Amino acid sequence: QAEEAKVQKKEEEREDFATKGTEKEAGKARQDTDAEALQEAEEKAREEAERADEDAQRATEDLEEKALQNEEQQAKKVAxxxxxALEDAEVEEQTRMEMEEAQEKERQQEAEKARQEAEEKAITEMELQAWREVEITETTARKTLEQDEGQGRQETEVKASKEVEEKARREAENVEEQARNEVEAAQEKVRQEVAEIMEEEEQKVQLQAEENARNEAEMKAREEVGKVEDQSRKEMAGTEGILRQAIEEMARTEAEWAKAEEQARKSAEEKAKMEDLSRKEAEEAEAKARHEAEEMVRREAEVKAREEVTKAEEQARRDTEEAEHKARQQAEEMA
Known part of the structure; x- marks a missing residue:
């Protein structure tokens, strides 16, 4: 409506000017009005194209910003x-360590029990062996004493009895010391074997627990990453759809812009043709306007010159009157 009102006003001014001026001047005014309307239409088309381009640019920037935000969100979700997954792995590691501690405590109890049983068994066997050897020694000593008694030598019997007793005592001490040494060696051997077995079992259990925890953590991490990747693909597919719509909208805008440019070009060609046709008329109107301006300047110069002459005459008259007045005063004073 504003454009129509503006065009209506121009038409009214053109018609008013046509009623006051010549037909050539009215034609020039009509051409000027058409040129202004064409220029305004071209300006409006350019502005609309620029606005469409800005809207498409903003839409593209918004989509890029949204895509960047989606990527940041996906990265955050992956993190x-x-x-x-790391927290779950830590919890599983803590649980595994507690289970290993319980198993270690149970193994230590079992090892201690086995060690005590082995020591008791070894001590019992050594004691039995020592007692058997003592009995054998005593039996041998008794047989020797019986033989000596049969020969009827009392001194020999007493001496043999003392020697036999001393020998039996020393042999018993030796057997007891040997039994203690063998018991200690057996205990040390049992402790070493138990320690080696416990260490091997502990390493096996620890390696297996680490492998299980690592496999489970990797499986959970792969599942989480797979879920996040699926969500990312879905969101990226939606973003690509929006981008395609924006690109199609930009393509339509570019087509409209090209159409507007073509229309502006045709309008410019029409304007050029109209300018070619009205150049002579414009030159004639310009010559007429120049002549009128020169005539106006000449008339203004004449009026100004007349005003200057009038002023000069008035000043001369006043100067003459003043001189005559002074002359009369001097004559009166002299008289």
Whole structure:
């Protein structure tokens, strides 16, 4: 409506000017009005094209910003999934360590029990062996004493009895010391074997627990990453759809802009043709306007010159009157 009102006003001014001026001047005014309307239409088309381009640019920037935000969100989700997986792995590691401590405590109890049983068994066997050897020694000593008694030598019997007793005592001490040494060696051997077995079992259990925890953590991490990747693909697919719509909208805008440019070009060609046709008329109107301006300047110069002459005459008259007045005063004073 504003454009129509503006055009209506121009038409009214043109018609008013046509009623006051010549037909050539009216034609020039009509051409000027058409040129202004064409220029305004071209300006409006350019502004609309620029606005459409700006809207498309803003839409593209918005989509890029949204895509960047989606990528940041997906990266954040992946990081959270990794953190959750690490936390789960830590919890599993703690649980595994507690189970290993319980198993270690149970193994130590079993090893201690086995060691005590082995020591008791070894001590019992050594004591029995020592007693058997003592009995054998005593039996041998008794037989020797019986033989000596049969020969009827009392001194020999007493001496043999003392020697036999001393020998039996020394042999018993030796057997007891040997039994203690063998018991201690057996205990040390049992402790070493138990320690080696416990260490091997502990390493096996620890390696297996680490392998299980690592496999489970990797499986959970892969599941979380797979979920995040699926979500990312879905969101990226939606973003690509929006981008395609924006690109199609930009393509339509570019087509409209090209159409507007073509229309502006045609309008410019029409304007050029109209300018070619009205150049002579414009030159004639310009010559007429120049002549009128020169005539106006000449008339203004004449009026100004007349005003200057009038002023000069008035000043001369006043100067003459003043001189005559002074002359009369001097004559009166002299008289």
């Amino acid at each position: 959270e999934a990794e953190v959750n």
